[in-house]
Amino acid sequence: MFDVHCHILPGIDDGSRDVEMSLEMLRRETEQDIEGVVFTPHFYAAQNDPETFLRRRDRALKELEASLNELPKIPKYTVGSEVHYFRGMSRADGLEDLCIGNSDYILIEMPFRDWQPVFVDEIEEISTVLGLKVIIAHIERYFDQDKKLVKRIIENPNFLIQCNAEFFLEKKTASKAVKFLKKGKIDLLGSDSHNLDDRKPNLAEALAIIEKYDKKGALDHINRMSRSIFDQAI
Numbered sequence: 664m665f666d667v668h669c670h671i672l673p674g675i676d677d678g679s680r681d682v683e684m685s686l687e688m689l690r691r692e693t694e695q696d697i698e699g700v701v702f703t704p705h706f707y708a709a710q711n712d713p714e715t716f717l718r719r720r721d722r723a724l725k726e727l728e729a730s731l732n733e734l735p736k737i738p739k740y741t742v743g744s745e746v747h748y749f750r751g752m753s754r755a756d757g758l759e760d761l762c763i764g765n766s767d768y769i770l771i772e773m774p775f776r777d778w779q780p781v782f783v784d785e786i787e788e789i790s791t792v793l794g795l796k797v798i799i800a801h802i803e804r805y806f807d808q809d810k811k812l813v814k815r816i817i818e819n820p821n822f823l824i825q826c827n828a829e830f831f832l833e834k835k836t837a838s839k840a841v842k843f844l845k846k847g848k849i850d851l852l853g854s855d856s857h858n859l860d861d862r863k864p865n866l867a868e869a870l871a872i873i874e875k876y877d878k879k880g881a882l883d884h885i886n887r888m889s890r891s892i893f894d895q896a897i
């Protein structure tokens with residue numbers, strides 16, 4: 664199992680506050696048998712340009728790496744970012760530098776305000792014009808958006824759909840999550856973990872539910888997709 668969305672890098676966003684917390688989060692990933700982790704700190708174009716963000720991300724990574732020898736075992740890892748939607752992003756300089764490792768996969772967080780068709784147009788252009796492979800972060804958070812637009816995202820064969828573990832773990836969404844899984848709609852999973860309490864690394868808990876209901880190889884598909892991202896990224 665791979666965690667392709669988390670905020671484990673220290674002191675760069677609203678995720679892990681320091682190296683000590685990051686190490687404990689990583690220790691929990693290992694405990695849960697997570698084979699690979701993608702560190703995906705938030706990227707907000709209004710706060711940083713890509714160059715500044717990458718410098719900050721690099722610093723956070725180096726800080727963490729300097730202490731990794733304190734852990735007996737670590738999952739393999741690579742860095743990416745969770746790029747929050749912004750108008751004109753498909754034409755923005757340096758967008759491709761925000762991809763996961765050396766790959767051309769880019770994790771995108773759609774806006775939480777009411778979706779307009781132009782939002783989806785923009786994301787489609789990242790794929791068709793820039794040629795990047797778009798991963799839509801935690802699609803389950805957008806199920807109350809305009810149905811037609813959500814459908815355009817989910818059914819676009821060029822997009823990968825990522826769900827958070829909590830989709831399976833929250834009582835009110837669990838049955839929907841299982842249905843979505845059974846339809847083969849989930850390409851990738853993430854813990855989207857930010858800390859050690861209310862948003863902790865929790866993929867193994869979701870995995871227990873997934874294994875119970877997966878009869879058609881949905882999990883194999885998820886693992887295959889994750890592995891191919893890692894193979895390109897590292």
Ligand SMILES: [Fe+2]
Pocket residue numbers: 668669670745855
């Ligand atoms: Fe996130």
